[in-house]
Amino acid sequence: PPVIRREDYLPPAWLVPEIALDFTLGLEATRVVSKLHVARNPDGNGASTLRLNGDQITPLAVRVDGAAVSDWRLDGADLLVELSGDAHIVEVETQVTPAANSQLMGLYASNGMLCTQCEAEGFRRITFFPDRPDVLSTYSVRMTGDKATFPILLANGNCTAQGENADGSHWAEWHDPWPKPSYLFALVAGELVSNHSTFTTMSGRKVDLNIWVRPGDEDRTQHAMDSLIASMKWDEETFGREYDLDLFNVVAVSDFNMGAMENKGLNVFNTRYVLADPETATDGDFDAVEGVIGHEYFHNWSGNRVTCRDWFQLSLKEGFTVLRDQLFSADMGSEAVKRIEDVRILRAAQFPEDSGPLAHPIRPDSYHEINNFYTATVYNKGAEVIRMMRTMAGAEQFRKGTDLYFDRHDGEAATCEDFVKAIEDGTGLDLKQFRLWYSQAGTPQVSVSLTHEGSTATLKLTQKVPATPGQPDKQPMPIPLRVALFDRDSGAHAGEKLIVLDKPSDTFTFDGFAKPPVLSINRGFSAPVSIDFDREAEDLVFLAANDDDPFARYEAMQNLVVQHLVMAVSGGLNDETRAAGRAAIGRAFSAILTDPALDDLMRGELMILPAEGYLAEQMLIADPGAIHTEREALKAWLGRECADDLIALHDRALAVPYSRDAAARGARKIKNQALGYIAAGNNEEGARRALDQYRAADNMTDRQGAVLVLASLDVPEREEALADFRSRYEGNALVIDKWFSLQAGSFHPEVLANIRKLAEHPDFTMTNPNRVRALYMAAAVNPKAFHDASGDGYRLIGDLIRRLDPINPQTAARFVPSLGRWRRIEPVRAAMMREELERIAAEPSLSRDVREQVSKSLG
Ligand code: HT7
Ligand code: ZN
Helix, strand or coil: CCCEEHHHCCCCCEEEEEEEEEEECCCCCEEEEEEEEEEECCCCCCCCEEEEECCCCCCCEEEECCEECCCCEEECCEEEEECCCCEEEEEEEEEECHHHCCCCCEEEEECCEEEEECCCCCHHHCCCECCCCCCCEEEEEEEEEECCCCCEEEECCEEEEEEECCCCEEEEEEEEEEEECHHHCCEEEECCEEEEEEEECCCCCEEEEEEEECCCCHHHCHHHHHHHHHHHHHHHHHHCCCCCCCEEEEEEECCCCCCEECCCCEEEEEHHHCCCCCCCCCHHHHHHHHHHHHHHHHCCCECCCEEECCHHHHHHHHHHHHHHHHHHHHHHCCHHHHHHHHHHHHHHHHHHHHCCCCCCCCCCCEECCHHHHCCHHHHHHHHHHHHHHHHHHCHHHHHHHHHHHHHHHCCCEECHHHHHHHHHHHHCCCCCHHHHHHHCCCCCEEEEEEEEECCEEEEEEEEECCCECCECCCCCCCEEEEEEEECCCCCCECCCEEEEECCCEEEEEEECCCCCCEEEECHHHCCCCEEECCCCHHHHHHHHHHCCCHHHHHHHHHHHHHHHHHHHHCCCCCHHHHHHHHHHHHHHHHHHHHCCCCCHHHHHHHCCCCCHHHHHHCCCCECHHHHHHHHHHHHHHHHHHCHHHHHHHHHHHHCCCCCCCHHHHHHHHHHHHHHHHHHHHCHHHHHHHHHHHHHHCCCHHHHHHHHHHHHCCCCHHHHHHHHHHHHHCCCCHHHHHHHHHHHHCCCCCCHHHHHHHHHCCCCCCCCCHHHHHHHHHHHHCCHHHHCCCCCHHHHHHHHHHHHHCCCCHHHHHCCHHHHHHHHHECHHHHHHHHHHHHHHHCCCCCCHHHHHHHHHHHC
16 A cells, blocks of 8 residues: 655645535435535646545545536546546535445444544545545535434534434534634434433533433443533633534444544544443543543644644644643642543553554654554644643743734634644744654663762753664653752652753753752653663652652652562562562551552552553563462462451551542542552452442442452453443443453453453454454453463454454454554564564555554564
8 A cells, every 4th residue: 555655745736725525324224315515725736637635435426516427537536537627516416325334434324323533544435535634614404214214313513414314314514614624524323312411612602512322321421421511611710722513422322432522513422432431430430431522622622623634743733632631630630640640541551552663753754544543642642742832931921922823814724734833832832842842763872870979969861762663863852850859868859950961961960969869750741761770779769758749759659669560570580689679668568558649549559569661661571470479479469468457558548439520539549549558468258349339339340340350360250240230231341342442451360261252252242343452452451461471462463453454454453552562572482473563564465554563563
């Protein structure tokens, strides 16, 4: 497949200021008539040929200015029409088969209803169109369908007319006044019920809000509605952004490739990010609903009103919108905990991307398949890059920059460069060198040393941006680091400073220290870098107990454990140093368990051990077996060493009644954390407590937490809990997904055999992405299953990719990166991972999605 390059961008030859779409709906066959008002683009190349993209559709009729034409041509999947003048009306008829659309791109059937997914290039699977984000049109949509099958007919914008026909069908017309690119088009038809509310905007306009779900699900929509209203208010207050239509619809569908989609005025959501009640959703699920509802809503400005010029600019809308949703969630709950969670996600998903064969800058230079670039780099690192600008400018100045960006580019298809320029102009920052963050891939490594002489502490920092595929040499980037130096005796510091390392190496001096201070660096994770600082365990214990920056406190605890486990895995510990290392960790851990000044949400966060994947990232070549063994051994040791405190914590938390307030959520978090350690230290005690917790549970957080622990144990209580869980939630797809995930993600000795059995379970299906992810993504990220020494875990994922690719290539391709990590894994496993990739590569008809990921991974 051809490579698409950013530098080859050309403006479109033809624009489409208006489009009218007429759908005759059917699950098996839907007829589409599109009427395009096309106009020659004064900034285009003047070509007389109109190129309309298509994908697996054929033109049934083509008319130009009302007259049928026959001299149209197909160029691959695209339709070419010759036009003589500067403006024409081009009509094209197509027919699609939604029920056969297992890719879930374009128009497809889900659970008896029809819905669309057009980002990035799905619109061309519905009708022929210049399917690129810099062609903006106003859309009018007419839908006709059987009233019994499709009682609700929705599209973007406002409903302008509706009526009934004598044959039992009915119709509706929708008009969206805001010009938009085709990827934001949406249509939904089916039997739906809504939770309705209203929101009055800051200028006093009343907006109707609906969350549409299948009948029976409406009782689980209130949290989504509350989150939507909170998002609308927050965006007005924080970014000055007001909603711009009289109606905002959200529809939940059960078959969806990603989390949700921000179609103008008609967001389509994976049910997973809409439906939540205490009985079926964990606290984490509630938070995810709030975050994704916010994210999609915020796109109304960052993505829809100002869209992307081309798909290389994806981070323009996604990075910025992720930052906006992170700030929103931080304001809705605990800022400290949210920051830690976001960094954990970045490290788990983005750092490995940046250090592997699929590394790319947040603004990529080329791609084969754009679906492969909806990555943690574009989204999460993109957000971090914008967050750094905010840190350097300060929140108030940053807001001036974003106001300018929205004003300047409203109604346009913009670039990342436009964004940076607006931030530069609005804040007064000089971002010339900072732009490198957009073009250079790889996680910068900052080496730190701190010396002390007289009363002066000298901080020496050196940066290195590692080579990545296609980018062997890198330039130094501006790295904003929030630092504080603690006095050892008082446990306090004289104030935090922001320093910017923009050279390969630099020194910074700090006066007034009689004794060597303790350095707290990259506080709040002010830069998405990895810090290399070899320091005494006692300094980390000090920071874990005293740092007033919650992220830095968490980081100290993580570093303490990472340093110890990396040494342990590499065979660098003897009995004595192992005991000393554990003792230091034990002291810090026990301080966390008992510190009365900590709130439980934060305490729960601090109790989490670094993930095995993150530990592997710290090593040039990792042995996943050794990492697993050492980490589990440390967990068990902590479970035994701190047993009394853990049991006291578990008992205290068990006594807190269910509520959604922060204290009760904190109690549930430490309850599950404590249970995990208790079970690691003493399987029988853990199993007994877990089963009691399960039986007494009146909410999903407690229930899932108990099953999570039991699923990894080889005890009789395991079967009881798993069987009860399944029968209790029979028919609830989202909870049955959990049932699959809990088993596939477990550390049970037979986990791989269990996964193979689950794949044969009648509730398993390859056509529902949530179910596929529930089983197989849980397996792919489970180091015990995936890295099993037999290589069967690699085979499991390789087989999945080959079987899933013809059904849903986009979802299949998302499993490739796990195998692509082979270069960083010890040689025996690496060879087996590579072999799996080669087996996939040998398939004769791979999708573009999987082909690109596999060949880059082998490359
Ligand atoms: N902007 C949306 C991306 C998305 C998507 C992309 C490709 C294929 C299917 C998809 N569904 C949603 C979601 C978002 O980031 O807000
Ligand atoms: Zn998004």
